[in-house]
Amino acid sequence: MDERFDTEVLPEAECWELVSRTVVGRLAVCLDGRPHIFPINFVRDADSILFRTASGTKLSAARDCRVAFEIDGYQPETGVAWSVVVAGMATEVRSGIEWADVHDLPLFPWHVGPKGHFVRIEADEVSGRRFRAPYANASGFQHASPP
């Protein structure tokens, strides 16, 4: 196989760089033993991911639990696709000082409604990969590369 098509494992710094440049990710949680996925808007804060949520299943399934988080992207011009997965404990931001810090972060809400809670995923595993899709075409991926 053409080595241009080999999968490249991304160094952690590069994974975080991609996290910094991306605004939509997917949160995976366990709910009653079953997996659920929620698309979320987020920001990176050092080695953590911050997102806002209302009270509800997303909050209760994530809070004080281990969660997984995924981002991916594709550049149609080059055929290069990449993905990053972050795993760690999710905790609600409760302290007044920390809450004030995160309150002004540019977290565009994925959907309407009150979003009174901030959740932080403290990363303890980060992995990423990149490859050139051999049969790439523009119709296959919906996500543009990060800005």
Next chain:
Amino acid sequence: MTTLTQLDDDECWELLRGNHTGRVAFVSGDRPVILPVNYVLDGESIVFRTAPGQKLAEIPMRHVAFEIDGTTADGAWSVLAQGQAREMTNAVGEASEALRAIPIPIQAPGDKDHWIAIKVSHITGRRVHREATDEVGGT
């Protein structure tokens, strides 16, 4: 101002049919795992190929979640499907053989000789419409 609309089943299936990259999540021990996959829709099953390894070892015969999403000029949409995953690599019968002949448009490199099908039992979707005057960063 943003408005949230639930998508009906037909719209969800249409979006699943029209896209080829999604994310599959499953529970390993008590931990959620999420991975991107390239897929095609075959009837009411999400079909993808995978190499031997964690993905293959963990997914078959489990309840899994599958997600796609995208953005439009004035908003975003997402579809979440749930169902049971089955390994179809060695399944016999006309349907299984036909399934294994389906071309999947984009593939990560490497040998991917294993076929997984998620029989969708539950599907939901939603669309967020953002008014033009909205500023990103607002609530």
